[in-house]
Amino acid sequence: MSSSTSSSDPGVWRRFVTRAVATTMIGVAAVYAFVALVDPWGVLPFHIPAERPPISTNARYAFAGLARSDRFDAAIFGTSTMRMLRPAELNQAFDARFANLAMNAATAYEQSRLFDVFLRAHPRPRAVVIGLDHVWCDAGPLQRYTPRAFPETFYEASPWPAYREMLSFYAVQEAVRQFAVMTGLMRPRYGRDGYTRFLPPEDRYDAARAAANLPPIAAGVDWTVPTPPVETDFPPLALLQRMVAETPAEARTILVFMPLWLGSQGAPGSGGAAQAEDCKRQVVAIAQARAGTVVLDFWRPSPITREPTHYWDPMHYRDAIAERIEAALRQAARTTPAQTEDYAVLAP
Template structure:
């Protein structure tokens, strides 16, 4: 009777081996399927690519839009430049622009998007970068409170690791369903998203409390906490070195409402001015570059009807800014041909 447990051990070991091999097989099968389906259409597998953008947020849609060869110009930033309509820039400059801005991002995420775009566009016709207050952080890591799928725009090992997570598995199934649906919806291929309706639906421009918040003066505390040097300088220098010298680069200091400007001569005002000055200085290392500066006290910045909140402006102002960006691109292209 004592030999019975020993006689069953091989059976248990065999069961455990089969179970382990089954798990490994299922995992390998899923990973192979995910790579084949390419849930966010990164172009790593073109078997099921259909040349259309599946409806999704800008964080993941930047992978498919950023690799689209049809768009030789790009706008990169966050919601502070997201109302720049790429089709309008295209009409004014003759360059097909894509809007690659991702809300709630800082320079680390934005440069990741830029790197991805440059991987797929060796000679861009023009680049527009938005340099807002997040660029002037003290921490060289530029930490963000919001997650970002760096793995989606990374190398193959990072991409494979990224696929091993529940949201990616869910999106693999979702993309399969989208591909099989003959009436599937598609998103704007150029990334245009007019979020004005979203703001209006939340009471911005109408709600008395939100109007009052718009008029609240900025606090005296300095942000950033010193006058430089700022970490953005070296990071921007490195990114500019990757951009061909024949590519016009326009850096935009986006508008903020006048009440959001720190008092002249305050530590915060001096620090922000020093940061923008360093961005300008570094930008000169690129032969075809310029700044479109909307932090220079323009009268439109004092009009409350042009803003939802202190850092998000409305479409009429965005159209003016679009024209200025287009003019800057055209000037730089003219310099290139002289």
């Protein structure tokens, strides 16, 4: 006797597939709703009302929301050479609330996009500090991205395209982590103002190991000899020019050439030194087009850049040097700082 509900009955399979698809769609919708409501990066227009500290190791995701936060009215931009600067050490001098939005290996394009987000959210910022290094003085074609993912939708004027980024395994993972932080189940790994120490603790500094990673300073070179600039096209500086020009006049704006280790700087008379001098010349011209813009140059032979024990590697300096840079910025908050052995004042 044959069964009327044989497993080969097409209707049975049709109902099974329909139920499976419906269950899957409901599950996906529930997960998506969870991610969107938690909004792990703080970029969506509708989400659970709660503070969202940075949680992602890729700051390109984490900082788009931080740049929009109304807890800040001033910002630091740059690569990892600016990450050692502590917002809390600048707030009082500038009468502002800083966020450090510097990102590891950030291209000039990525920095400019983050700057756009900050300025749209803060049309009257108190201060802007932009760190300059080799990224801005690159004579090659403009590099937009690095191997790190850059979510362009997070940086658009409209928040709605960002919803497209919420349906991914990465979004689910970060939503779970953010929810754990929001509910007190997990401590945030990164500072709520963007500052997080990413270098080893000072008590783990090994001078011999650090020195082994530093290019040697060329022997017998007179570093006081000036190098004439060689006219060079630096595509990133077009972005810097726009950023400086768009910064409101009342915002204190400081551009800082960072103190790269002297052995990684071009020796006087070399092609690298000539290009660096022309980059500085063009930055000064950009600054002079906007009244009150300050340019500090730590990227030069100095007591900082000559001493190997000041560095972890050719780009990253130690805490004591960060404090010296912070002190110069505090002085520049109200007036043009005095010239010192550590840096030159290139503008105004």
